[in-house]
Amino acid sequence: MRIAYVLLDPGIGVFGTKGASVHVQEVVRALRADGHDVTVFCTRLDGHVPADLADLDVRRHRLPRSSGAERERAVARAAAEIAAQIAAGGFDLVYERYSLFADTIALLARAVPEVSAILEVNAPLVEEQLRHRELADVDAATEATRRQLAAARLVSCVSEPVARWAREQGADPARVVVTPNGVNTARITPRTDIANDDGDGAGAGVTVGFVGTLKPWHGTDVLLRALARTDERLALDLCGAGPEQDNLERLAGELGIAGRVRLRGAVAPELVPEILRGFDIAVAPYPPGDHYFSPLKVYEYLAAGLPVVASAIGSLPELLGHGELGVLVEPGDVDALAEALGTLADDPVRRTELGHRAREAAVYEHDWRRRCRDLLARVDLPASADLLTGVRA
Structure with a gap:
């Protein structure tokens, strides 16, 4: 199936070195390993492109050099433009990593209601941003968050505390699942001795x-x-x-x-x-x-x-x-x-x-392929031919 992976957080590069970037890469790898055609829509790349992802279709929306409220509005505009691109692209599924001010899934729900969407939530970002960084427009961030939570077919939360937060923000409890992180057990292996x-x-x-x-x-x-x-x-x-x-x-x-x-x-x-x-x-x-x-x-x-x-x-x-x-x-x-x-x-x-x-x-x-298979099964999407085969060490 054709999957649009959306990452609009300007602090996370698709090909960066920190944990969030690794997370993005591994989810994409897992989806591709099961035969899905993945296109990434993002606002930041960074320069460490792994060889096995060199052929990945990545469509970057460049944000202007800005900060504070101006940057927040730029992310919201990027979400609208990317939603329009996805709507015209014939995708079967949208998989979006929750980012402040990005409401791609909510916009698509109105434009192409038949497209399934998974919202991945890794942190209570509004509270986290207020505590550790800067948030100019709290109301707009909160409203975008609630629109996303309401529109997603499935809200995949990294832990139970995050799932509880999502439900408190208005997510339908029946659509909220806990999906812990995972690991690529083919890429990371023990030393031979x-x-x-x-x-x-x-x-x-x-x-x-x-x-x-x-x-x-x-x-x-x-x-x-x-x-x-x-x-x-x-x-x-x-x-x-x-x-x-x-x-x-x-x-x-x-x-x-x-x-x-x-x-x-x-x-x-x-x-x-x-x-x-x-x-x-x-x-x-x-x-x-x-x-x-x-x-x-x-x-x-x-x-x-x-x-x-x-x-x-x-x-x-x-x-x-x-x-x-x-x-x-x-x-x-x-x-x-x-x-x-x-x-x-x-x-x-x-x-x-x-x-x-x-x-x-x-x-x-904990293999990433198992995590992604479980998510796709929950939104009743068609499986690739080997979807039910076991993951090998």
């Missing part, structure tokens, strides 16, 4: 890894403080860039662990699978607070067959099988995190066991 760890590596060096944007709510400062309370066998590999990078460099120096910390900066998504294969333990050290996310990094850790240490917050306890697939620690507890890292460093056999279970869960429960 994971099955051969014989338990003799307890005294060897251990690489603790983190992948993600370096922002305050990712708890990387807690991770550095925990590392400083472990022995020198443990080194930290931070893969990602962000506003906390300079602070983390300074903190590593103050803690006396600068030689044990590698800050890679921004990394192209196609390089991440190989980087993950260099980790021995992967960490998601979220601090206390509201946690409505479905952390993409943790699904990637699972697919890479890594033992995970994560904060017991939000959806993470359930995702990690309440300890079956990783180690859960109290959010923000430096001592607990340090102890968990040290214990796993001393026990390569347990690391291997956790890694095997993690990989199995990723393949059979």
Whole structure:
């Protein structure tokens, strides 16, 4: 079927390096892998085009260089113009990532009511924008959001807290589903020696890894403080860039662990699978607070067959099988995190066991193709010939 994928958030490039961009790419890959013809309509590209997406039909609507209210109005105009293009394009399905001021689905519902539409909601953006950034026209953002929620055939929310927010904003509860993030288990695979760890590596060096944007709510400062309370066998590999990078460099120096910390900066998504294969333990050290996310990094850790240490917050306890697939620690507890890292460093056999279970869960429960198939089935769309075939490791 012909699918129009719509991404009008000016902060997310289709071919960017941060998690949201990876999310976009993987959903597109999953749809294409099942034989669907995908066209992407967007406002931003960025420059890291993976080889397997080089032939993707991407139609960019350039926004003027502006900010504040002017930028908000530009996004709304872009939504109207893209809706007109989609209406004339003969698409079977519209899949839109919820963006502030974009009401493409609502406009299409009036122009081409027979076209099915899925609205993917990853965060309560109005509240998030007010808290962390700038929002000039709150009323217009709220109204566009409610129009989108009302018009979509299916509202796919990344977590139950986000689904609750969508229902509070007027979405029909019967149309709201929770679709956690997933992972491409064909692209992200374990290192080949994971099955051969014989338990003799307890005294060897251990690489603790983190992948993600370096922002305050990712708890990387807690991770550095925990590392400083472990022995020198443990080194930290931070893969990602962000506003906390300079602070983390300074903190590593103050803690006396600068030689044990590698800050890679921004990394192209196609390089991440190989980087993950260099980790021995992967960490998601979220601090206390509201946690409505479905952390993409943790699904990637699972697919890479890594033992995970994560904060017991939000959806993470359930995702990690309440300890079956990783180690859960109290959010923000430096001592607990340090102890968990040290214990796993001393026990390569347990690391291997956790890694095997993690990989199995990723393949059979969390693959992106399964996520997308489930969504398409819910809107009663025709399936490709192999839609019901199993996902292979």
